[in-house]
Amino acid sequence: MKILGIIPARYDSTRFPGKPLIDLAGKSMVQRVYEQAKKASSLADVVVATDDERIYNAVKAFKGNVIMTSPNHRSGTDRCAEVCKKMIGFDAIINIQGDEPLIDPKQINLLANCFNDISTELATLVKKIESNKELFNQNTPKVIINKNSEAIYFSRQVIPFIKNVAAEEFLNTHVFYKHIGIYGYRTTTLGIVSKLKLGNLELSEQLEQLRWIENGYKIKVAITKNESLAIDVPEDVAKVLESLRK
Template sequence: MHITGILPARWGSSRFPGKPLHLIAGKPLIQHVWERCSQCSRLDDLLIATDDDRILAAAEAFGARAVMTSSEHPTGTDRIAEAIRSLPDTTHVVNIQGDEPLIDPELIDELAATMARVPELDMATAANPLDPSDPNVDDPNVVKVVTALDGRALYFSRSPLPFFRNPVDGLPVLRHKGIYAYRRSFLERFVTWPPSPLEQAESLEQLRALENGASIKVLTTTDTSPGVDTPEQAREIERLLSSL
């Protein structure tokens, strides 16, 4: 078994062009994420997959291994699928968002360990509990997930999930974190499937996996590290980093 962590990093972004190279506390955003991932003990390899020469050059300058991929990929998952073609030894992949500079290395290791423990598992991801009264529950930019009793994902949605017609003590709302681990053979099949109806309705590609019968294990985590989608959020991350 050979587990590779991959950070997809594209230049184009409707809200934040050039985001991976935006400087936060003197370093490019993607470097902060890479340094956190470098603390992991369960990854056999770590790679940045990009579509831009500037990101490639910056990654190599701070010591990362990086590979160029097509600029035509609609999702980071497609970019990762291209990147692993040059990694014949890789059996499992952890897809780490390139805009989470405070991601917990222990969470990445836990996902990798889960895939190692259950090598036939299609996918694994993570979610952190929210209080049902948290305003994020109603935010369509915050993805929610509900699970079966054994921790398998039943559904992901931008809507409040579950709908509490009746109060249930101890039942949290689970906020989905955009980190995934895949078995290589599953990932290679996944990117050949067309976008599915629920995926298109919710704009959530993980629903394509569920609609095609995949099993997604959801790990519950206390990691609430924020991502960076706007320059304003980048400034908040810089403030948080300065306080560490």
């Protein structure tokens, strides 16, 4: 199994422009993500996929592998699909979030292991929800998993709803999972799902993975115990710097 790790990196983030190039204790965020990904033993290679020359030049400066892609992609999946056409010979692709500078290589390996099952088309990670704050946060997508470790549905709302139980007691009566936004695709599947049209479920929830489910694709799920720490807005930088100092 030959797996490529791709780090999509856009400069024009709505909430945090220039995010991949912010300085985190002497290294840019994109460099820190890249270096963490390179530690994953499951990956045959790692490449940054960007549409911005500033990011391209920054990656070249630390001698990283980088490729220019179209500025018209709507998602990281679409950007990965373009790279997949240019870098052939891989059996699967891992889409590594470019805003998680502390990503654990073990999480990448955990996701990659899903493709040891030849029936796996798509894969992602989830983590047990530990607090009501997470459970009721609409920015934290929840996921329901079937007995075959496949995602049934993702939602920004609490799913499943527990009837006849007070909301504050939900966690005491059921195990809820949140979605960790790292994806894996079998190469042949990536070429297909990247061409799927926007569906009603994705339009409603604003969650890309619902497009795949709505079109009948199965998403294999692996459960991680490690917490992810993403930088979505400038206020998140302090938390990452604090972790780097530990």
